[in-house]
Amino acid sequence: MRRTITLLLLAAAAAWAQDTCVECHESLEGDLQAPAKAWPNDVHRARGFGCADCHGGDPTAMDPEKAMSRAKGFRGAIRRTQIPNLCARCHSDPDLMHRYDPQQRVDQLAQYRTSIHGKRLAAGDENVATCVDCHSVHDIREVKDPLSPVYPLRIVVTCARCHADEKLMANYNLWATQPEDYKASVHWKALAERGDLSAPSCASCHGNHGATPPQVSSVAAVCGLCHALQEQFFDKSPHYQAFTDLGLSGCVVCHGNHRIEHPTDAMLSVEDGVCGKCHEADSPPGKTAAEIQGMLTKLAEELDRSRAVLDEARTAGIEVSEADVQWAQGREKLLKARVTVHSFDADAVRRDIDEGLKITAAVYQAGLDALKERDRRRLGLVFSLVAIAITIIGLWLAIRSREQRNASRKAAEG
Amino acid sequence: MAPAVIAKIRWWLEDRLGLETVKEFLAHKSVPRHSATMWYYFGGITLFLFGIQVTTGILLLLYYRPSPNEAYESVQFIMTQVDFGWLIRSIHSWAANLMILTAFIHMFSVVFLHAYRAPRELTWLTGIVLLGLALGFGFSGYLLPWNTISYFATRVGTDIAAVVPLIGPPLARFLRGGSDISGGTLTRFFGFHVAVLPGITTLVLLLHLALVQKWNISVPPKVEEEYQRKGQEVPRIPFVPDFVLRELMAWYITLAILGVLAALFPWELGQKADPFAPAPAGIRPEWYFLAPFYTLKLIPSHVWFLEGEVLGVICFGLLAAAWACLPFWASRRDGTIRTRLVTGAGVLLVSYLAVFSALGYWR
Numbered sequence: 200m201r202r203t204i205t206l207l208l209l210a211a212a213a214a215w216a217q218d219t220c221v222e223c224h225e226s227l228e229g230d231l232q233a234p235a236k237a238w239p240n241d242v243h244r245a246r247g248f249g250c251a252d253c254h255g256g257d258p259t260a261m262d263p264e265k266a267m268s269r270a271k272g273f274r275g276a277i278r279r280t281q282i283p284n285l286c287a288r289c290h291s292d293p294d295l296m297h298r299y300d301p302q303q304r305v306d307q308l309a310q311y312r313t314s315i316h317g318k319r320l321a322a323g324d325e326n327v328a329t330c331v332d333c334h335s336v337h338d339i340r341e342v343k344d345p346l347s348p349v350y351p352l353r354i355v356v357t358c359a360r361c362h363a364d365e366k367l368m369a370n371y372n373l374w375a376t377q378p379e380d381y382k383a384s385v386h387w388k389a390l391a392e393r394g395d396l397s398a399p400s401c402a403s404c405h406g407n408h409g410a411t412p413p414q415v416s417s418v419a420a421v422c423g424l425c426h427a428l429q430e431q432f433f434d435k436s437p438h439y440q441a442f443t444d445l446g447l448s449g450c451v452v453c454h455g456n457h458r459i460e461h462p463t464d465a466m467l468s469v470e471d472g473v474c475g476k477c478h479e480a481d482s483p484p485g486k487t488a489a490e491i492q493g494m495l496t497k498l499a500e501e502l503d504r505s506r507a508v509l510d511e512a513r514t515a516g517i518e519v520s521e522a523d524v525q526w527a528q529g530r531e532k533l534l535k536a537r538v539t540v541h542s543f544d545a546d547a548v549r550r551d552i553d554e555g556l557k558i559t560a561a562v563y564q565a566g567l568d569a570l571k572e573r574d575r576r577r578l579g580l581v582f583s584l585v586a587i588a589i590t591i592i593g594l595w596l597a598i599r600s601r602e603q604r605n606a607s608r609k610a611a612e613g
Numbered sequence: 614m615a616p617a618v619i620a621k622i623r624w625w626l627e628d629r630l631g632l633e634t635v636k637e638f639l640a641h642k643s644v645p646r647h648s649a650t651m652w653y654y655f656g657g658i659t660l661f662l663f664g665i666q667v668t669t670g671i672l673l674l675l676y677y678r679p680s681p682n683e684a685y686e687s688v689q690f691i692m693t694q695v696d697f698g699w700l701i702r703s704i705h706s707w708a709a710n711l712m713i714l715t716a717f718i719h720m721f722s723v724v725f726l727h728a729y730r731a732p733r734e735l736t737w738l739t740g741i742v743l744l745g746l747a748l749g750f751g752f753s754g755y756l757l758p759w760n761t762i763s764y765f766a767t768r769v770g771t772d773i774a775a776v777v778p779l780i781g782p783p784l785a786r787f788l789r790g791g792s793d794i795s796g797g798t799l800t801r802f803f804g805f806h807v808a809v810l811p812g813i814t815t816l817v818l819l820l821h822l823a824l825v826q827k828w829n830i831s832v833p834p835k836v837e838e839e840y841q842r843k844g845q846e847v848p849r850i851p852f853v854p855d856f857v858l859r860e861l862m863a864w865y866i867t868l869a870i871l872g873v874l875a876a877l878f879p880w881e882l883g884q885k886a887d888p889f890a891p892a893p894a895g896i897r898p899e900w901y902f903l904a905p906f907y908t909l910k911l912i913p914s915h916v917w918f919l920e921g922e923v924l925g926v927i928c929f930g931l932l933a934a935a936w937a938c939l940p941f942w943a944s945r946r947d948g949t950i951r952t953r954l955v956t957g958a959g960v961l962l963v964s965y966l967a968v969f970s971a972l973g974y975w976r
Contacts, residue, residue: 516703516877516878516879516881517699517879518689518692518693518699518879518882520689520882521689521693576699576700576876577876577877579876580872580873580876580877583869583872584869584872584873587865587868587869587872588869590865591862591865591866591869594858594861594862594865595862597854597858598855598858598859598862601854601855601858
């Protein structure tokens with residue numbers, strides 16, 4: 200019995216003493232304490248890893264000299280140039296990684312080496328981002344954790360730590376306005392305001408571990424990852440070859456890059472839209488742009504007009520759900536036409552617009568019929584109320600007449 | 614038609630039906646007339662609205678199809694394609710709500726005029742059963758259009774039924790026809806709404822009317838005392854035609870109100886129910902269930918050793934039982950009525966229902 204208790208106590212003491220690093224560093228101050236404070240939130244700790252797995256040393260030794268002994272493989276603080284290789288010891292090992300997550304990628308280091316960051320680091324530039332600059336250190340969280348610095352909603356802030364730093368970016372001849380520009384874009388609105396986590400953030404276009412700016416030739420392909428139909432139309436349009444010849448990067452010419460605002464039909468205007476940047480109003484392309492803009496505006500106005508009639512009918516209590524479904528189909532035609540615009544072919548756009556106009560005409564008529572129905576109902580109500588009122592007056596007169604007759608009879612009797 | 618032929622038909626019917634007896638009976642039937650007579654019309658108005666419910670319900674049955682795939686579409690068809698279908702459905706829905714409102718007014722007028730007192734205890738009890746049946750009609754009918762609001766409100770309603778002590782889980786399962794609201798629930802509620810409840814209601818209603826006829830309309834104690842002091846009898850008017858004409862006037866006014874509501878505020882159909890969609894925010898039951906619904910929301914999740922909802926359901930059950938037994942605890946042993954106690958209880962209940970329904974609606 201005594202032997203068993205002694206063994207249990209020894210086992211408990213050994214378990215307690217397994218990570219003396221945390222125990223000591225918690226009692227320190229400043230930078231030496233910070234890792235121990237952050238460590239409880241780290242995903243590696245949750246998976247059973249300890250300080251020594253990265254820093255080496257003996258985490259079971261109570262004596263700091265022995266715990267941080269070079270003889271025991273203690274590395275101390277990791278040099279920035281060594282970080283990617285250190286992380287890759289595990290993250291590039293499929294056997295190890297797939298024990299924790301069968302779908303986990305193991306090509307992060309290979310990708311990083313192709314990135315601008317990786318190339319500059321290899322050249323000895325220690326100011327570029329390494330793994331810990333984006334993923335944090337000692338409190339590394341899973342990417343899907345909303346508190347992770349690489350979670351979609353936070354990644355722009357993480358990138359901005361360097362890319363919004365004018366002084367740092369000046370060393371690389373880069374602007375530092377991209378993060379602010381992005382925050383004014385339709386993509387950030389979708390991500391932050393609508394909560395659509397599939398909306399693009401920095402890494403969606405530039406890549407994450409293999410981060411690199413899309414080149415002129417690849418911009419359309421990057422945008423086409425989401426906007427596939429627009430890309431297809433654009434590739435077949437006259438602009439594709441013209442932009443390629445001029446060395447212009449497709450989508451960016453009209454929509455910009457980081458500050459991509461919600462596109463409007465007015466963008467097609469030759470006077471104050473983007474088409475006017477290259478085309479004169481009386482040139483054939485200028486006329487085509489004006490024609491397409493006119494068609495889109497017409498369908499949008501028709502949709503608004505029929506929506507107003509339907510809303511008026513619904514407010515009056517008329518059932519218009521079938522017309523609502525039709526209206527949504529008309530709206531889809533407008534959206535389709537706005538995609539077809541990227542072909543810059545007025546006839547192709549007209550086909551979508553004509554279908555949309557046909558639908559909106561039917562919807563508008565359905566709305567007018569609904570309003571007529573409302574008026575018929577109200578007229579019917581007036582007639583019914585008049586008939587009911589006449590009947591009530593008749594009943595009241597009959598009651599009054601009986602009361603008067605009874606009163607006269609009682610008076611005659613009394 | 615010659616007068617002789619009409620007379621012959623009349624005598625033929627008289628021989629077989631004894632209509633003269635009915636005529637004689639009606640000619641001699643009279644009802645009291647005093648300052649509170651107008652409150653008696655609400656019973657008749659409730660009956661009138663029930664008649665409208667039956668008539669419009671039968672018309673809706675011609676097109677309604679009780680299955681999850683067809684229910685919503687069939688109501689949509691009634692609202693948009695069937696001639697006057699929108700009117701029939703709107704009148705059915707508005708009349709249902711007005712009927713429950715007038716039934717409540719009728720009940721509270723009986724309370725405040727102390728018409729429940731002996732020998733009318735059974736009239737009161739059958740009236741309470743009829744009110745319960747009307748609420749059952751409302752609850753079962755609410756699901757039938759199979760729209761989002763009705764689907765989730767029924768889920769909330771049956772969840773509350775599930776916490777009734779002892780019988781809760783089997784009761785909820787029986788109501789739903791399974792573990793959740795499904796096509797089985799819709800078929801079941803349709804069956805309750807158009808067969809079970811109408812059958813029971815007809816029987817209880819006939820008993821209620823027979824009891825009203827047997828014991829006649831009561832005169833409030835205060836009015837009785839007033840006339841006794843004067844040494845006079847409470848005036849009476851012939852049931853036919855004087856009372857009937859007045860009741861008819863009330864029915865026509867009700868019909869006008871119903872017409873205005875149905876024409877200017879047709880009952881909405883909403884969106885088709887999607888059992889896989891999350892419940893929309895602000896789901897609440899029909900207005901007549903709002904007070905208990907809101908009260909249950911206010912009760913903490915645990916009170917002493919009981920779950921809050923269970924405690925709430927037990928309290929409502931006890932309150933309903935006490936209210937149904939009103940004629941018995943309202944009478945003293947000497948036969949006099951505890952008028953102040955009953956009036957106080959009535960005022961409290963009306964205030965509770967009004968305030969908590971309003972809070973349940975606005976919050």
